[in-house]
Amino acid sequence: MRSLSPALASLANVFRIPMSLTPARPSVTRVCHETLSRRTQPGPITSAVQTASFSSTSSLAKRSEGRPGVDKRITLIRYFLHHPLTPRPLRFSRNRYLRHWTIHRAWQLFQAKQRNTQQLELQRQYQSMQAACEELRTGAGDGGRLFRKSMNKKGIFTDLIPIEYGRMQTEFPSAEGWNHEWKKIEKK
Amino acid sequence: MSMHTTLRRTAATLPSSTSSILPSSQIITAQSKSTSFVCSQCRHATLLRRPKRPYTFTQLVTLSDGSSFTHRTSSPTPVYRSTRDTRNSLLWNPTSSKLMNVEDDEAGRLAAFRARFGRSFDANAPAAEEDATAKKEKEEEIKAQQAAEQQEEDNLLDLISSFGQQEAPPPEKKKKW
Amino acid sequence: MAAREPSRYLARGLPRTFVPSARSQAFLNRRNVSDEAPARRLSDQLEDLETASSLTTSVSESAASSFDPIARSKTRKTQLPRGRYQFRSPKYDRGPLHPHQPPAPSDPSSRLFVPGPFALPRAEQTYNSTVASDILTLCYVHTPPGFKPPPKAPRLREWDDSSPYHKNRPLRGPRGGDVLRLLRKPIKFNNIPKIERITLHSYVKEAAQDNSGWLHVAGIAVQAISNVRVETFKSKASVANWSLVPGRDTVAVKAELQGENMYHFLGKLIDVVLPRLKDWPGVKGSSGDSSGNITFGLEPEQMALFPEIEVNYDMYPPKMIPGCHITLHTTAKADKDARLLLSAMGIPFYGKIVQ
Numbered sequence: 001m002r003s004l005s006p007a008l009a010s011l012a013n014v015f016r017i018p019m020s021l022t023p024a025r026p027s028v029t030r031v032c033h034e035t036l037s038r039r040t041q042p043g044p045i046t047s048a049v050q051t052a053s054f055s056s057t058s059s060l061a062k063r064s065e066g067r068p069g070v071d072k073r074i075t076l077i078r079y080f081l082h083h084p085l086t087p088r089p090l091r092f093s094r095n096r097y098l099r100h101w102t103i104h105r106a107w108q109l110f111q112a113k114q115r116n117t118q119q120l121e122l123q124r125q126y127q128s129m130q131a132a133c134e135e136l137r138t139g140a141g142d143g144g145r146l147f148r149k150s151m152n153k154k155g156i157f158t159d160l161i162p163i164e165y166g167r168m169q170t171e172f173p174s175a176e177g178w179n180h181e182w183k184k185i186e187k188k
Numbered sequence: 189m190s191m192h193t194t195l196r197r198t199a200a201t202l203p204s205s206t207s208s209i210l211p212s213s214q215i216i217t218a219q220s221k222s223t224s225f226v227c228s229q230c231r232h233a234t235l236l237r238r239p240k241r242p243y244t245f246t247q248l249v250t251l252s253d254g255s256s257f258t259h260r261t262s263s264p265t266p267v268y269r270s271t272r273d274t275r276n277s278l279l280w281n282p283t284s285s286k287l288m289n290v291e292d293d294e295a296g297r298l299a300a301f302r303a304r305f306g307r308s309f310d311a312n313a314p315a316a317e318e319d320a321t322a323k324k325e326k327e328e329e330i331k332a333q334q335a336a337e338q339q340e341e342d343n344l345l346d347l348i349s350s351f352g353q354q355e356a357p358p359p360e361k362k363k364k365w
Numbered sequence: 366m367a368a369r370e371p372s373r374y375l376a377r378g379l380p381r382t383f384v385p386s387a388r389s390q391a392f393l394n395r396r397n398v399s400d401e402a403p404a405r406r407l408s409d410q411l412e413d414l415e416t417a418s419s420l421t422t423s424v425s426e427s428a429a430s431s432f433d434p435i436a437r438s439k440t441r442k443t444q445l446p447r448g449r450y451q452f453r454s455p456k457y458d459r460g461p462l463h464p465h466q467p468p469a470p471s472d473p474s475s476r477l478f479v480p481g482p483f484a485l486p487r488a489e490q491t492y493n494s495t496v497a498s499d500i501l502t503l504c505y506v507h508t509p510p511g512f513k514p515p516p517k518a519p520r521l522r523e524w525d526d527s528s529p530y531h532k533n534r535p536l537r538g539p540r541g542g543d544v545l546r547l548l549r550k551p552i553k554f555n556n557i558p559k560i561e562r563i564t565l566h567s568y569v570k571e572a573a574q575d576n577s578g579w580l581h582v583a584g585i586a587v588q589a590i591s592n593v594r595v596e597t598f599k600s601k602a603s604v605a606n607w608s609l610v611p612g613r614d615t616v617a618v619k620a621e622l623q624g625e626n627m628y629h630f631l632g633k634l635i636d637v638v639l640p641r642l643k644d645w646p647g648v649k650g651s652s653g654d655s656s657g658n659i660t661f662g663l664e665p666e667q668m669a670l671f672p673e674i675e676v677n678y679d680m681y682p683p684k685m686i687p688g689c690h691i692t693l694h695t696t697a698k699a700d701k702d703a704r705l706l707l708s709a710m711g712i713p714f715y716g717k718i719v720q
Contacts, residue, residue: 071682074578077585086238090473091451100473118493122554125498126505133507137349144349147507151348156503157701158718163280166711168491168632174255174275185283233457236467236476240594246484249637249672257487257636259629262589263673270637270672277640279647279713351509 007084015079036072252276486628488560488710496709497557503705504552520545547656547698558657558697558706563622563630565591567689570607573600573614583618583687589673591630593620618687633672634691635711641670647713650704657697659707662690 011017017034092100137147162184242262249268250256253275274280278287438444452474454467470477508514521536539545550556565587572580584595598617600609609616622630639645648661665688669678674686697703701720708714 070578073680073682074582074685076680078578078581081581081585081588086240088238089454089476089478091453092473093449093451094446095448097473104471118497119554122497122501122557126501126554129502129505130507133505134509137507137509147349151507153506157705157720160705160708160714160718161499161503163708163711163713164283166280166709167274168636168711169487169494170251170255170257171487172254172256174251174253176253182283233459236454236456236458238476239479241479242588242592242594244483244592247672249633251636257632258484259486259633260484260592260625261629261633261673262592263676265672265676268637268672270641273640274636274711279645280640280711348507348509348512351512 011079011082011084015075017075017079036076482625484625484629486625486632488628488632491710492559496706497559499709500557500702500705501552501554504702506551508551520548549698549702552702556696558695558702560627560631560706560710561623561694561696563627564692564694565620565622565689566617566692567619567687568617569687570604570609570616571685572616573607573609577615578682579685579687580615580618582681582685586668586674586681586686587618587620587689590668590671591620591622592626593622595620631693631710638667638671639712642667647715648707650714650716650718653700653703653719655700657699657703658692658694659700659703660690660692662688664688 090100133147133150136150137144140146164182244260244262245264245266246258247261247263247265247268248256248258249270251270251273255275276287278284281287452468454472454474454476455465456476458467459465467477468475470479472478473480519536520539522539523536524531524534526532552558567583567587569579569583572583580597584597587595595618597615598619599612600614600616601611603609603611642663645667648659652661653659665686668674668688669681669683669686674681693703693707695703695706697706699720701718704714704718
C-alpha cells in the first residue's frame with residue numbers, strides 16, 4: 001500500500017477525512033460513502049488524523065460538542081472543489097509533437113476555409129437580395145409600390161420570430177418530423 | 189481557496205502569449221482590450237496556473253417527441269429523458285391545437301350536442317366575445333401601425349425609393365407608350 | 366380583351382429594354398438565391414480519390430540502398446534533440462525579457478493549454494445554417510448604388526466658441542447624459558449578430574453573514590451546470606443589514622462560458638431547463654443593457670431543475686443552492702437585434718418589447 005501524496009494528505013487533514021487506509025487515489029464513491037456514513041454513527045472517531053495527546057476523547061468529538069457540526073455534504077463539496085488534481089500539460093516526443101502540430105494546423109486551415117465559405121455564401125445572398133430589390137425599385141413599373149411594401153419593417157422587432165420556428169436542430173429527428181403545414185395564425 | 193480571484197487570473201494570462209520578444213507597451217495594449225485590470229509593471233514572476241477543467245461526459249438527451257441530441261455535460265448519466273421540454277410546453281407552441289386543448293369539432297357533433305342539450309351561455313358565448321375582441325384588436329393594430337411608421341428605417345424610405353430615378357423615365361410614362 | 370393582353374405587356378416591357386442602364390451589365394453574371402447553390406456532388410468527390418494505394422508501390426533498389434539515416438544525421442552540423450526529448454514549460458512567467466519563455470497557450474506543452482473543441486454543438490450549427498441568413502434577410506434595408514444617407518449630427522458636440530477657454534477642450538458628450546451609446550450600423554453580411562459569450566453570476570449574500578460553505582456550494586453548483594471553473598469576487602458595496610464590508614467579504618461567483626461550452630449550455634438551457642420552470646412567462650421584453658446583452662435570472666428552486674444538479678440533488682444542501690443571473694452577450698449593437706437573434710434561437714419574450 002502506497003502512502004498518500006503530500007498534497008492529498010494535507011487536504012485530507014484539512015477536511016478531516018480519514019485516509020490512512022485508502023489507496024493512493026481514493027475513489028469518489030468511497031470518499032462519499034465514508035464521509036456520509038460518519039454522520040450516522042456518532043462516537044469517538046479513532047482514525048481521526050490528529051488526536052490530542054493528553055485527552056481520552058478525540059479532538060473531533062470534543063470540538064463537535066461546542067458548535068453544530070458542518071454539514072458533511074459541504075465537506076465533500078469542499079473536497080472536490082479544492083482537489084489539487086489538474087490535467088497536466090501534454091508531453092510529446094518529437095514525432096508525436098510533429099503529428100500533433102500537423103493535425104492542429106490542418107484543423108485550423110479547415111476551419112478557416114469553412115468560415116470563409118460561410119461568409120461568402122452570406123455575401124452572395126446579400127448581393128442577390130440587393131439586386132432583386134434594385135430591380136423591384138426601378139424596373140417593376142409600379143412606381144416603387146412593391147418595393148415600399150417589401151421594405152416595410154413593421155413588427156419584425158416587436159413580434160420577433162415566431163417561437164415555433166425558433167427551434168434548434170437535433171441530431172435525431174422526432175417521431176412526427178417537422179410540421180411543414182404549420183401556418184402562423186392571423187390575429188382576428 | 190483555488191477558485192482564484194480576477195487579479196491572479198489576469199496576471200497569469202497577461203504575458204503568457206509572448207513567445208517572441210515584443211516591446212512591453214504592445215503587450216499591455218493588446219491585453220488591456222480584453223481585461224480591465226492591467227498590470228503595467230510586473231517585476232515578479234507570475235505563476236502560470238494550470239486551468240482547472242471539470243470532467244465532462246457526453247450525454248444523450250431525448251426530448252418528449254422522440255428527437256434527441258448529444259451534448260457535453262458534467263452529469264455522468266449517459267441518457268437523459270426529459271418529460272417536459274420545448275416540444276410539449278405551451279409557451280413554445282402557442283398555436284398547437286393539442287396543447288391548447290381546443291376541441292376538434294369537424295363534423296359539428298359537439299355543436300349539435302350543445303344546441304340540443306347545452307345551456308344558452310354555452311351556445312352563443314364565443315360569437316359575442318369575438319366581436320368585442322375584434323374591435324379592441326383593431327384599435328390596437330391601428331395604434332401599432334402608427335408607432336411602427338415612425339421607425340427610423342422608414343424615414344429613409346422616401347429618400348431611397350425616389351433616389352436616382354430622375355435620369356430614368358418615371359414608370360407612369362412607360363404605361364402611356 | 367384576351368388577345369390584347371400580350372401586346373400590352375409587350376408595350377410595357379419593350380421601352381424598358383431600350384433604356385440605357387449601367388446596372389444591367391453588372392447583373393448579367395450574377396447568381397440568384399433561387400439558382401442552385403454551389404454544392405459538390407458525391408461523384409465529384411469520388412474523383413478526387415486516388416485509385417492506387419501507396420502500399421503496393423515497389424521501392425527501387427537504389428533508393429533502398431542509399432537510405433542511411435544514421436549517416437545522414439552525422440553529417441548534420443547541429444544535432445536534433447533526442448527522440449524522447451520532452452519540453453517542459455516553465456512554471457513561472459518571468460517577463461518578456463527573460464530568456465526562458467513559456468510557449469504559447471495553443472501549444473500542447475504549455476501549462477495554459479486547453480484541448481478542444483470536442484464536439485460541434487447543435488446551437489452553433491443551427492446558427493450557421495439558418496439563423497444567420499434569416500436575420501440577414503429580416504434586417505435588410507435597401508440602399509441604391511451610389512446612395513449616401515444624409516449626414517447625421519456628430520455624436521460628440523463641439524463647444525460654441527463663446528469663451529476663449531473653449532479652445533482645445535475635448536468635445537462635449539451627447540445631450541441628456543454623458544453615456545455614449547453604441548453605434549448601430551445596418552446589418553450586412555459581415556456584421557450579423559451572434560452570441561459571443563454567456564455569463565453566469567450568482568451573488569450569495571449569506572456567504573458574508575454565515576460561513577464560506579454558501580460560497581462553495583454556489584461555486585460547485587455553477588460549475589456543474591456550466592462545465593467551467595468559477596471565479597470569486599469580493600463585495601464592492603457596503604450594506605449594513607447584510608453585514609457587508611467592501612473588500613472583505615467574498616460574496617459572488619461567476620462563470621464565463623465561451624465557444625463550445627457556451628453553445629452546449631445554451632442548447633441545454635433552452636430545450637430542457639426553461640420549459641420546466643413553473644409559470645415562467647419568458648424573458649422580460651424590457652431586459653437588456655441597450656448594447657445587445659440580455660439578462661434574466663433563475664431562482665434557487667429553478668436552478669435545481671438543471672439535469673446536472675437534479676441527478677445528484679441529495680449531495681447539495683437544499684437550502685444553499687444559489688440562484689443566478691444569466692447574461693447572454695451578443696455582438697449586436699442594440700437590444701432589438703439581440704432579441705431577434707435570441708428569439709430565433711428559441712428564447713421567448715413577454716411583455717412590452719422595449720427598443
